[in-house]
Amino acid sequence: MRLSRDYGPEAVAKMGGCTVMVAVRRGLLRPKVVIGLHCLPGLDALRVTDGGLLVGAGVTLRSLERSTEVASALPVLWRTVRTVASPLVRNMATLVGNVTSALPDSDLVPLLAVLGATLTVRGPEGERSLPVGEVSQAPYRHALAPGELATAIAIPAPPPGLRLAYARFTLREAFDRPLAAAAVALRLADGVCHEARVALVGAGPLPARSGAAEAALQGQPLTPEALARASEAAMESAAPPSDYRASADYRRHLVGVVLRRALGEALAS
Amino acid sequence: MTSPSGRQLITLRVDGEEVEVTVRPHHFLVDVLRQQVGRIGVKEGCESASCGACTVLLDGVPVLSCLLLAMDAVGREITTVAGLGRPPDGLHPLQEAFIKHHAVQCGFCTPGILLVARALLEENASPTEEEVRQALAGNLCRCTGYVRIVRAVLEAAALQRR
């Protein structure tokens, strides 16, 4: 923490190093100091706590993939982890690292967001936690202050009967970031939606909750028309980035498709 | 002990051997293995962790040596393709299968793929074709279309089960 604070922007901390070391190799980041965190004790904990999950900063995606507890407690998260990047990257990358990398198209952030996950951060002033959705300030810029280190992600136990689903669209069948993705968490009673959480990739510069989609679902009987309306609401309120990978219009279209698919999966689950 | 240039002498354990190398803190494992430990089988194909040519096993787990600082590998067991088998008779079944099935063309991706495949078979003795493709998804090959690579891995798995 002291190194991080003292060197400020000239220092960068790494655990698995997948984001940081690539940036260094490509000459995009030239830190004076690289702080290796993997020797720090106590960050390797992966604990299922009453159906929720506590994931220490040192826990790799590989560990999550191979954990039967994660597979049974949070099968959607487990399945999604297996599609992130490549097996080689997953063997080194960490869940906490994925979140603090502030990726514009992280597969894990939207899912963690609709689960209500929080990031535990320790700094010179003490410990705090912030919702996963608030960790990214801008693409590739996180909200941690100099001297602060992320130590864990806490995923609260999903309430009983929560329907969770994640759908993504990539150009390549493996090792690709989603052009659009939707994570949904629904609580239903008698076919009526009591609570809806929707987080999207591709509707803006960062993965984010879609208030418009959530409003379109909340309190509604979830008929096919309601799902279509939610999809349209998400598309209309989207301000997707446009780049060489896809135009804004196409991303907008895909947001609608993946949300419809995720909602369909959630209802079927 | 660090010299004024920042160079340090460290010991790495590579393919069962202890080797002393001289590194500066920012030197990557891939370069140290290639230049100081003679492991030319560890290749460099990109600088964005995207091709898998630099794959080594770290305590048995396939990782990208282009992302590891040499110093971070101290105290770990590093296995390169040289640790798979000894030519000409002591080859690993995977190596034999690759030869038999003509699964090698330019050979640049081969060492990395062999290591990933070995780790796969140690965890899963009967992978399906889908599982093999999934395990290899981080290793790019431009020559073979992966066709014979997948075939060779499946055959090696079958051979090993016998």
Place this chain on the structure above:
Amino acid sequence: MTTETAYQSVGKRVPRLDALEKVTGRALFTADIELPRMLVARVVRSPLAHALIKGIDVSAARRVAGVRAIVTGRDAPYLYNMALRDQPFLTIERVRYVGEPVVAIAAEDEDAAAEAAELVRVEYEPLPAVLDPFAAMRPEAPLIHPRLGEYARDPSFTPLPGTNICNHFKLRKGDVEAAFRAAHEVFEDSYYSHPIQHCPLEPHAAIAQYEPASGQLTVWCSNQSPWFAADDLAAALGWPVHRVRVVCPYLGGGFGSKHGLKVEPVAVALALHTDGRPVKLVCSREEEFSATVVRGAVHIRLRTAVTREGAIIARQAEVVWDTGAYADVGPLLCRNGSYSVTGPYRIPNQWIDGYCVYTNKLVTGAFRGYGIMEMAFAYESQMDSIARALGIDPVEMRRRNLIKDGDETATGEVLYNVGLKAALEACARAMEWERPRPPGRGKAIVTTAKSSVAPSGSAAFVRLNDDGTVTVMVSTTEMGQGSRTVMAQMAAEALGARLEDVQVLAADTLFTPPDRSTSSSRSTFHMGNAVVQAARDAREQLIKKASALLEAHPDDLEVRESRVFVKGVPDRYLTFRELAAVRPGVDMGPILGRGSFVPAGARPLDLETGQSPRITAFWLYTSQGVEVEVDRETGKVRVLRVVSVHDAGRSINPDACEAQIEGGVAQACSAALLEELVLDEEGRLLNPAFGDYLLATSKDVPPISPVIVEVPHAEGPYGAKGLGEGPTTGIAAALANAIEDATGVRIRELPLTPERVLRALKEKERSREEAT
């Protein structure tokens, strides 16, 4: 299906000779070579697409500890490129593309080189850049090569000085206008093939060493064509060729990207200033994408006249090749590709203009297929469009037009041993063409033809070592295609040696005799012929010697299993070992077989009409089929399977052939569906990294069925033709045609991204709604 042979080695699925080295990670590639006192190089490159150099300040860079040499273009003012000598080792007075080398540094280690590179200061005066070939062709376009008329050039090309056109290829045959007037229907369409990169997994690399005391330059490099490189370097430096030695270890893939000089000139420029110390230059992947070579964009306008029965009677084409900032092989691509825009069809009237156009972008070089991927995308897409418009089955349409033995090509060459029909029928069978398609699926079958240009020569030595083992000395380079193995197979066969007694050397111009290149799928045919000749020469010498020693007539002797036997008397023989040694009483020295091959009767093309009685050594005949499924919600295309049929003439090693087919098909699927080099408006590459530039992974490649047919070539070794490039040629068109078959939409631009497909689907829906 390959024919059963009575041969010992040829036609057999022999394991690769280099497999053991490669599966143990011991195979040596250029970047693996460490030499005493070797320096590492770093290149400072232009950030601008077009600019004058006002000043270069390396004073701070020179002061970095460990820096041993810094060179600019003025320190090595040499020009290279065999077709049109237009490219400096390093920029001399102006930069012409983002990434062009401006300053090169040689230092004791990477850290010093990187530090020095940071301290180099270059002052540029930007010039207007032209990034589009059509803009570059306009009269008011800024000139990228104002001195185009002064460059030394191969006389078979016609650059137009005062323009940005470095070659204008013309083909005039018959009377197109009359044919167009008489036609039942004329189809006119434009097609666009996108820029891609070869992405060999091994980036370009070179080590150069210049010894001032002997004047000898040695270059170890990941280069496909050592003699081509040596000749070009010597011509650039103004030296005799024997002072330039080029050594090529294993290449980690080439696909054309390593044919011709690429990074060698920069390494050489440094080596000339390091007092004998070798200099190693290895490209980063970013440099590989943005500063070595690409397959540039090609625009084709195709106008085709047909009879009511679908016979093509005329074709007019305009082909615009975006060749980038320097010529490289651009003029040849323009010629060979443009004359092939006919496709594998019999077309009596043709009018073709091919323009090779400079733009301020990275250089376009050879890419596996040498223009035919782009040509076939156009002509095979149009074949299906025509077939559908006329109500003719697309396969039947091809049957009616396919060139056959005795027909003439666009350039007026009469062809024989044409395996097109065999390939097409094999493909149609394997694809079950007649079967109705399930809904949502589409199928397509295409046929292509790619030529290997003549004349080009290859030479080989087959040397009996003192112990009777055999060394084959060829300059063919092994880049994964399996050349080392097939040369050994052909040598063993022609000599009568056991395969295990045969060694094939790595290419080294000091030892291995001249050979034009390893490119154009030419090596099995050209070098194979040279090897067979050399082996037969050695065999004759063995027989002569054995005849004396065994006291038998040469006609009564046969050679097999590395022994010379008296026919019918199995225990009367001499081994190669016994024959190799000098024997008292028989006045014969060491046995050395020599072979030299060039295809007979080749003549240059007429510059006005593009005609010649023979301009090719052989043609690669291909038929490919694909089946796809299109996700109508997202536009994503899923390839369900590919069948790829090739007339190999004779398959020397069926495993190697099938492997090449599988790899080429995978490469082409990846290129057509996933890949694209994207530049911003300043000409800078936006995606110079894997992950941003997408290559097919193990989960992206569809099931591929390679099929070999054999229609032997009269002049090929054992009837062999070439194979390596056929597999890439037809895939893009087949995919576009299958998409139309599945959805009714026709896409004429690559790549076939989901966004592009969806846009086409929506447009089709819109126009259908508007119509109702």
